[in-house]
Amino acid sequence: MTPQAVREWVREARRIVVLTGAGMSAESGVPTFRDAQSGLWANFRPEELATEQAFRAHPSMVWEWYALRREMIAKVAPNAGHLAIAAFQQRHPGRLAVVTQNVDGLHQRAGSPGVLALHGNIADDRWLDAPRACCDAQAPEAGTPPRCATCGNLRRPAVVWFGEMLPAAELEAAGEAAARCELMLVVGTSGLVYPAAGLARSTRGRVVIVNPGATDLDDAADALLAGTAAALLPLLLDEERNP
């Protein structure tokens, strides 16, 4: 299958889902979990830091580690793939939904509306425990998470930690979008990580895999396009561009 044939599918589809994984952000140079494991952090594994248990035991330490990761991610920018998706959404409101496993927030920064971020967004915080009437975040001392001065409830990074469930509302909305779409582009994911595989296998729409190498979902695909998100998505989604 050629990119030209897939462009035709894009043109025909009234509802499109783009499901993205780590490879989506590869050309943006997003640092991985492991890249933050240097210096002070070299002796920790992410599995020891990105958990509720670790945050409750050592909130300042985990907060500082996230501050470093946030700083690293703030320095990178959306790539041509993120921008092609957002531009398509602006030209065709309501026609394309983004479902992502990435926490880097690059789809949102590119201008994509209503991104279903299944693992959260590293730029956001939320309350650690269900907020009470008193809960109001106070400006933190440097290196500590904001907290409620009355009950001590803490703000935590709004990402899904090891051992946690995915957010139910986003998961349900992603399932509905997958069930209803006529075309799903699966971009930069190995297909091994739940729930990408389930979403791609549950759709009755056409499935197109965009990835430099083979994935675990290739058997479910109507077309395989070998290449990166930044190279291929502008070609598939930009109607003005000559293939």
Ligand SMILES: [Zn+2]
């Ligand atoms: Zn409170």
